Amino acid sequence: xxxxxxxxxxxxxxxxxxxxxxxxxxxxxxxxxxxxxxxxxxxxxxxxxxxxxxxxxxxxxxxxxxxxxxxxxxxxxxxxxxxxxxxxxxxxxxxxxxxxxxxxxxxxxxxxxxx
Amino acid sequence: xxxxxxxxxxxxxxxxxxxxxxxxxxxxxxxxxxxxxxxxxxxxxxxxxxxxxxxxxxxxxxxxxxxxxxxxxxxxxxxxxxxxxxxxxxxxxxxxxxxxxxxxxxxxxxx
Numbered sequence: 381x382x383x384x385x386x387x388x389x390x391x392x393x394x395x396x397x398x399x400x401x402x403x404x405x406x407x408x409x410x411x412x413x414x415x416x417x418x419x420x421x422x423x424x425x426x427x428x429x430x431x432x433x434x435x436x437x438x439x440x441x442x443x444x445x446x447x448x449x450x451x452x453x454x455x456x457x458x459x460x461x462x463x464x465x466x467x468x469x470x471x472x473x474x475x476x477x478x479x480x481x482x483x484x485x486x487x488x489x490x491x492x493x494x495x
Numbered sequence: 496x497x498x499x500x501x502x503x504x505x506x507x508x509x510x511x512x513x514x515x516x517x518x519x520x521x522x523x524x525x526x527x528x529x530x531x532x533x534x535x536x537x538x539x540x541x542x543x544x545x546x547x548x549x550x551x552x553x554x555x556x557x558x559x560x561x562x563x564x565x566x567x568x569x570x571x572x573x574x575x576x577x578x579x580x581x582x583x584x585x586x587x588x589x590x591x592x593x594x595x596x597x598x599x600x601x602x603x604x605x606x
Contacts, residue, residue, distance in 0.1 A: 386538075414593060423584060423598045424539070473538050482527040482590060486538035 383407055384476050386487035393464055394495055401459045401490045403474030409454035410476035414484065415447075418471045430457050464494040497522060499587050501597025508604050514572040516600045518585035521566065525587040529594070530559065530570045533582045542570070542583075575604045 383406040393399050403413060412431050416424040428444075430436040430451035438444045446468075448460040457476075461468055471491055475484040500519045508514045518528075529544035545552045545559040545568065552559045558571040572579055582601050586594040 384538075412591075421601075423596045426593050429593055471536075475538075477591075480591075482588065483529070483541065483544065484594060485541065486531070489536070489538045491536070 382478075382483075382485045384410075384474065384485045384487040386474055386490050388490060389488060390491045390493075392493045392495065395465050396463055398460055398462045399464055399492060401461075401472055401474075401492075403457045403459070403476065403487050405455045405476040405478075405485070408476075408478045410457075411454065411479040412477045413451055413457040414475045414477075415449060415457075415459050416473045416475070418473060418489075420471075424473065427459075461492065464492070466494045468492065469494045497595050499585060499595050499597045501585050501600060503600060504598070505601040506603070508572075508575045508602065510575065510577060510604055510606045512575050512604075514575045514579065514602055514604070515569060516583055516585070516602070517567065517569045518587075518597050519565075519567045520587050520595075522587070522589070522595075523566070524589040525595075526590055527594075528559070528561065528568050528585070528587050530557075531584045531586065533584065533599075539584060572602075575602075577604045577606060580604050 385404045387402045415427045427442045428436045428438045430449050436449035451457040473489040475486045530542045531539035533539040543554045543557045556573045561568045582599045584599050585597040588594045
């Protein structure tokens with residue numbers, strides 16, 4: 381149990397385009413989902429926390445207009461990177477927590493490459 | 496105060512040996528301490544987690560030792576295997592708040 385999926389696993393896009401990444405909790409309802417960014421050989425950097433039905437809470441330094449997060453249901457959160465640029469190239473990982481639980485289950489990640 | 500300091504940065508262990516990774520924290524509000532294992536190109540996978548009310552938790556070859564007074568916790572991997580070669584992250588948080596991650600430890604288990 382406790383499986384989190386992400387789609388796509390890998391995406392290459394041109395500079396200036398927008399990319400949407402989906403995060404789904406497959407076998408539990410996730411009242412809270414988290415989005416992270418990870419650069420090579422570095423730790424996970426929390427970008428934002430999203431709660432179902434409410435606006436996401438962004439970490440300091442993360443542009444909310446550039447990284448749009450929607451948590452429309454208890455099993456789905458999306459991250460849209462708008463007007464992507466090469467510096468946005470990274471590994472994006474989501475995680476989800478069941479209601480009332482501290483445990484975070486991570487998705488497999490999405491490798492974004494912006495040309 | 497929000498940091499979790501993890502050491503060592505990298506670790507090489509002989510097959511069959513014990514791998515030990517340490518983490519320290521300052522925030523006394525932290526009450527949830529998980530360890531994650533991450534292989535290259537994959538998302539982190541939860542290995543084992545502990546709360547401050549116990550000093551040790553064991554699951555298979557993985558053991559967390561927790562020292563509340565020293566504000567330290569560690570992961571022990573017994574009988575380390577080449578398949579355990581990965582990056583390990585400790586984390587901590589107050590209840591129901593985002594995790595604070597350590598910087599990670601790259602473990603290599605050599606035959």
